[in-house]
Amino acid sequence: MTFTTRPELQGTFGMVATTHWLASSAGMKMLEAGGTAADAAVAAGFVLNVVEPHLNGPLGDVPILVRPAGADTPIVICGQGVAPAGATIDHYRAEGLEIIPGSGLLSTVTPGAFDAWMVMLRDHGRLPLSEVLAPAIHYAEHGHPMLAAVADSIAGLADVFREEWPTSAPVWLPGGKAPKAGELFRNPDCAAMWTRLVAEAEAAEGGREAQIEAARRAHAQGFVAEAIDTYLQDACVIDATGERRKGVLTGQDMADWAATYEAPLAVDHAGWTVWKCGAWTQGPVLLQVLQMLAGDDLAAMDPTGPEAVHLIAEALKRAFADREAYYGDPALSDVPIDTLLSADHNAAHRADITDQASLDQRPGVIEGYEALAKAFLARAVRATPEAGIGAGEPTMEHLTNQKGDTVHIDVVDRWGNMVSATPSGGWLKSNPVIPGLGVPLNTRAQMFWLDEGLPSSLMPGARPRTTLTPSMAQGADGTDYAFGTPGGDQQDQWQTIFLLRLIHNGMNLQEAIDGPLFHTAHLQASFYPRGTKAGHLLVEPAFPEATIEGLRALGHRLEVSAPWAAGRLCAVARRPDGVVKGAATPRLMQAYAVGR
Structure with missing residues (x-):
């Protein structure tokens, strides 16, 4: 245990x-x-x-x-x-x-x-x-x-x-x-x-x-x-x-x-079905990662080892590059969501992952949408001003002064x-x-971006491509799950780690929440001033020292956080026999599950 x-x-x-x-x-x-x-x-x-x-x-x-x-x-x-x-x-x-x-x-x-x-x-x-x-x-x-x-x-x-x-x-x-x-x-x-x-x-x-x-x-x-x-x-x-x-x-x-x-988006993974909101959220990122890792034997990997952390982090980098290039309000923009969630598109992403950390942005190639990927790559390297009064979303202490x-x-x-x-x-x-x-x-x-012609361009009546992203899933045994976390761009990163621990490592809700977490800021930030940190990977110090050193050897630009500094995951579940479950993170000492 x-x-x-x-x-x-x-x-x-x-x-x-x-x-x-x-x-x-x-x-x-x-x-x-x-x-x-x-x-x-x-x-x-x-x-x-x-x-x-x-x-x-x-x-x-x-x-x-x-x-x-x-x-x-x-x-x-x-x-x-x-x-x-x-x-x-x-x-x-x-x-x-x-x-x-x-x-x-x-x-x-x-x-x-x-x-x-x-x-x-x-x-x-x-x-x-x-x-x-x-x-x-x-x-x-x-x-x-x-x-x-x-x-x-x-x-x-x-x-x-x-x-x-x-x-x-x-x-x-x-x-x-x-x-x-x-x-x-x-x-x-x-x-x-x-x-x-x-x-x-x-x-x-x-x-x-x-x-x-x-x-x-x-x-x-x-x-x-x-x-x-x-x-x-x-x-x-x-x-x-x-x-x-x-x-x-x-x-x-x-x-x-x-x-x-509206209807949710969904993918099947290892006998589970996972549901997220549409591409006006970042929710499809989690679904893309599940598709990318569909052929990997994650159960055979140590979830706190460098191999698993590297693989998941690299998959996340590629899914987030797609987010920035292609996601937006599908009611007003042409978002190729079927392609983005397809096995072939994500298999190409998986084939691009090597045994070294990627330091550049890697959106997938989608025929007919090449201009969107080019526009993303151009703005990802564009200089941005320093944050000012009230900028961004309040996130964890290691990212800003807000806890x-x-x-x-x-x-x-x-x-x-x-x-x-x-x-x-x-x-x-x-x-x-x-x-x-x-x-x-x-x-x-x-x-929103102030550039014309993007799925995330500012326009009257459009939904901003939000980071907010609740989740639901059904396990192979019929157990239903509802889960999520605050965290801006980290939300689907921490949820991915949590979900993979449930699916492949047999953890219960609290075990999956309490295990050490990681995330990358390699992606283009959703919040002002919209910067990037190429190759960045934050890990909690509860990871084994061998994992931390192994990730450095793989080329990740590592940041070791303070203890218990990443994630605010919550979750509930219901088994087919009617037993209900609940769990919440100990991080920040605020979140609680209650029930009977």
């Missing part, structure tokens, strides 16, 4: 695993009240908005995988908002930009998370909106003990809030001072926003579904959209470039957008309904707080 920090939980009633114990407990409360996995996930998601505001917020984004009990496959709910009508390349170029800043009003897309949560709650939940939002409203109104990472984030930006983003100061600096770790922290404006949404919902005629629809209208067409529209008409604030700019998002953009359903990154939720209930969701965006360092709402806008537009 592999060493673990805690047991893999097992039961028969339900499991909730999230990146904060209060969110996991709130989700479990919904299951105990007779709710479904959807009810639990929504409750957990809103609590995470409150207790991890440095990582996600109500005006952010969320892709969701939902698998109703008895369904053959999951379905996708797209909570990724789109570029506003005024978000054109010409406009951004006229603002003096070559890439989109990592913070500020021009980095905002239409908020998507709230509507996606409501669609899932309406169609897959049982409980009333008021009951599901009650835990989050309680913590926002009456307070919660502030995490040290949140306190550190606020303290680091206190002067920015006072001098440049004055609408943020009353929320994040109560009494004019940065709060301390462990202090009770409240966000009364956020609580009032949700309380009003519930009140307007309950005032609507009809039953539960009608009330949820009323809340959706109040958000997209009512007082929430009006508050955002009013603020953005005059606001002109500093962004990651150090310049002050106005935004282009309007209330009409919010009224024109709604969360949608933690995005949030994640997995739930399975007693009936077999499952949810996997990765909420993000709208964190406290992304943008100024919208007056009266207590929360800022998102920054997902930074993933």
